[in-house]
Amino acid sequence: MTRTPVAVPPQECFAVRLGKNVRLALPAEVVREVAQISPKEICPLPGVPAALLGVVNRSGQLCWVLDLAVFLRLPGATPNEHLPMTTVVVTTGNRRLAWVVTALEGLFTADQSQIVPMPPQLHAWYRELFQGLVYRRGEALALVSLTAVLARLAQGDTNA
Numbered sequence: 001m002t003r004t005p006v007a008v009p010p011q012e013c014f015a016v017r018l019g020k021n022v023r024l025a026l027p028a029e030v031v032r033e034v035a036q037i038s039p040k041e042i043c044p045l046p047g048v049p050a051a052l053l054g055v056v057n058r059s060g061q062l063c064w065v066l067d068l069a070v071f072l073r074l075p076g077a078t079p080n081e082h083l084p085m086t087t088v089v090v091t092t093g094n095r096r097l098a099w100v101v102t103a104l105e106g107l108f109t110a111d112q113s114q115i116v117p118m119p120p121q122l123h124a125w126y127r128e129l130f131q132g133l134v135y136r137r138g139e140a141l142a143l144v145s146l147t148a149v150l151a152r153l154a155q156g157d158t159n160a
Contacts, residue, residue, distance in 0.1 A: 015105035018069045025134050025141040032091050036084040049156055063096040092146050110134040
C-alpha cells in the first residue's frame with residue numbers, strides 16, 4: 001500500500017520591517033488590526049521587561065505594547081518616543097499584544113515548501129523564536145512563532 005503525500009496548504013503571512021533591514025513575517029491568522037498608538041496612550045507598568053512598554057486600551061480591552069526591536073535586541077530600530085508608533089495587534093487565545101514595528105509591508109502567501117529552517121549558526125535563543133525563513137520576492141523573512149514569543153515574555157526572558 002502506497003501513501004499519498006498530504007498537501008500542506010499555503011500559509012498567509014503579514015510582512016513587517018524593523019529598522020532598515022530586518023524583515024519579519026507574522027502568521028496572518030494572528031493579526032487582528034494595524035494601529036497607530038501614541039506614546040501618551042501607553043500606561044507603563046513597573047517590574048516588566050524593558051521590551052514591554054506598558055498597556056493600552058484597544059476597543060475596551062487592555063493590550064500589551066511590545067517593542068519588538070528591543071525584544072529582539074536590534075540596535076537603532078526603536079521608534080521615536082514622541083511620535084505615534086505603528087503597531088500590529090496580534091492575538092492568541094485571550095492574549096493581545098500590539099507589536100511596535102517600523103513599517104508594514106503587507107500580506108503575502110507562502111507555500112510551505114518556501115519555509116526553510118533558521119540557520120544553525122544563529123544563536124539558539126533566536127532560532128526558537130522563529131518557525132523558519134520564508135521567501136517573498138527573493139527576500140528572506142523570519143517567520144515569527146507567536147507562541148514562542150509569548151512563552152519568553154511569560155518567563156521574563158528577553159536576553160539572548
